[in-house]
Amino acid sequence: MVAGRVVSSVVQRQVRYVRPVPAPEAAGVVGAVYAQAASEQRIVSPPVLLHSPAPPVLAAYWMLMREPLLATGRAGRLAKEAVAAAVSVANICPYCADMHSTGMYDLSDAGDAEAIVADRVEQVRDDAVRQVAGWARSAHLADLPGAADAPFEEADRPELVGVLVSFHYLTRMVNVFLANFLLPPGLGPAARRRLKQGISRLLRPTLREPYPPGRSLPLLPPADLPADARWAAGNPTVAAAVARSYAAFEAAGRRTLGPAVRDLVLRRLDDWRGEETGLSRQWCEDLIADLPPADRAAARLALLTALASYQVDEEVVGEFRAHHPDDRSLVETAAWASFVAARRVGSHHLPRARLAGR
Numbered sequence: 001m002v003a004g005r006v007v008s009s010v011v012q013r014q015v016r017y018v019r020p021v022p023a024p025e026a027a028g029v030v031g032a033v034y035a036q037a038a039s040e041q042r043i044v045s046p047p048v049l050l051h052s053p054a055p056p057v058l059a060a061y062w063m064l065m066r067e068p069l070l071a072t073g074r075a076g077r078l079a080k081e082a083v084a085a086a087v088s089v090a091n092i093c094p095y096c097a098d099m100h101s102t103g104m105y106d107l108s109d110a111g112d113a114e115a116i117v118a119d120r121v122e123q124v125r126d127d128a129v130r131q132v133a134g135w136a137r138s139a140h141l142a143d144l145p146g147a148a149d150a151p152f153e154e155a156d157r158p159e160l161v162g163v164l165v166s167f168h169y170l171t172r173m174v175n176v177f178l179a180n181f182l183l184p185p186g187l188g189p190a191a192r193r194r195l196k197q198g199i200s201r202l203l204r205p206t207l208r209e210p211y212p213p214g215r216s217l218p219l220l221p222p223a224d225l226p227a228d229a230r231w232a233a234g235n236p237t238v239a240a241a242v243a244r245s246y247a248a249f250e251a252a253g254r255r256t257l258g259p260a261v262r263d264l265v266l267r268r269l270d271d272w273r274g275e276e277t278g279l280s281r282q283w284c285e286d287l288i289a290d291l292p293p294a295d296r297a298a299a300r301l302a303l304l305t306a307l308a309s310y311q312v313d314e315e316v317v318g319e320f321r322a323h324h325p326d327d328r329s330l331v332e333t334a335a336w337a338s339f340v341a342a343r344r345v346g347s348h349h350l351p352r353a354r355l356a357g358r
Contacts, residue, residue, distance in 0.1 A: 016177050017317050018327040020049035029055040029219060033062045036215060040070055041206055047170060050177040053327035057335045059219035060248035065170060067241035068162025071213040074235075075152065075159040078107040081207075082129045083163045085116045086136035092310045093171035098182040098196070103207055105200035110193055132160065139164055140345045141274035154351060158235035161349045162242065168342035169335075175309035176317075176334050213237040223247035228347040246343065253336030256329050260291065261299045265306060265337060269344050277308045284308075294323035298333060305337035 023044055026034045030052050037048045051058035069080050081103040088096035097117050104113035108126060115123040116133050124130035131151035152160055183192060214237045225233060225243040232239040253262055264287060277283055281304070288299045297319040304312050312334075320330060 014046045014179055015050045016179070018050065018053050018177065018330060021052040026052070029059050032219060033058050033216075036062065036066070040066070040211055046178050047174060050173065051331060051335070054252065054331040054335065056220065056248045057252050057332055059216070060245035060252075060339075061170070061173070061335070063216040063219060063241045064162070064245040065166040066216045067213060067238050068159045068166060070211050071215070071237065072210040073159050073213060073238075075156040077207055078104065078129065079132045079152070079156075079160065080163045081107060082116065082133040083136040083160055084167045085113065086121065086133040087139075087164060087167040088171050089116065089119050090137050090140060091168065091171040091175070093175050094180055095174050095178055095182045096167065096171050102182075102196045102199050103203055105196055106204050106207055110197065113196075114193070136160075136164055139349065140168065142348050143273050149352075150349065155234060157349070157351065158232045158238040161231040161346060162235075162238050164349065165242075165342045165346040168345045169338045172305055172309040172338035172341065173334060176305055176312045177331075214240075217241060217244065220244040220248055228343065228350075231346060231349050231351065234351075246339070249336055249339035252332040253340075256324070256332040257298055257302065257336065258295060261295050261302060262336075264288070264291075264299050265302045265340060268303060269306065269340060272307065272341075272344065274345075281308075281311060297323050301330075301333055302337035305334045306341040309338070 021030050023034055033048065034044045034052075037044050048058070048062065051061050069084065081100050084100035085097055085104065088094075088100060101113040101117045104110075104116075108129060112124045112126055112129055115121065116137075119137075121130060121134045121137055124133060128151075135150050150157065150160070183195060187195065217237070217240055221244065222240070223243040223246070225239050226246060229239075229242050229246060232242040268287060284300055284303045284307075287303065288296045291299055301312065301316055301320045304316060317330065320333070324330065324333070
């Protein structure tokens, strides 16, 4: 019992800027998500904790991630972990790249896992893993030829695009609220591999045990599946999770952000083709220059989270806090911004028949 409390305390301290709800205080939706996470991941992980000040957003995140990735379905867990690791590399999220490449150690091969982390997908030896990781690594690029073509069967689209979307969401949130690295950054390559191999053995039950689909669905009310999320339509459980989570994220954005901020972010995303913004934030400052101070601080946080999450720092958060001091507003703003970017990525991967309007 004491050891469990120590682990919980250490994990909780990894979260920046907000106070997560401690497990003994968790009730309602937060308690229900914590219980599911603890039973299926063996721990209430930092990505779960960081969402806890905003219960509907916590449920939306858990549902969007759990049903495509953790629930047992058609697509294999190895392919899903490869997608998660490749998206993490694309979004410059070392924490998530370490976590999901570590899962690959037990499911496949350490060399293939590290090739994805090193952004050398072409060196992955397993042909199926190489193809799906290569697809995921560049799936955010809207102008990529054959965006609807993917190296998996059509029936796997809801799960694998679901993992793609959930990790375009999660990596942005992790970049804002968690430390940059899951593993100690000073470790040499051999030591890193040994540590990841050991962690992968501990993770084995969570990677290989079957988990029933749909367990998370009662956390949020039913909603209609939007047209730009019809990539999920082939799997009723994933479709229900996507519809409910999308509705919750949209509600969070409306609750916390004014129309001027939301419209500004969405207009910028209309022009986004997946390209990186570069190291300068001037593009962001130019866009928000005419807004009043409170909206300017919120728009800065939202734009950077959506398009350059690794650039969100204490100054950006402090400016936001000056006008929106509560934890829930901070989580909801970052969550909405992460969601609208991830949603845009998912919209590139509708089945070809739907893209053609048939």
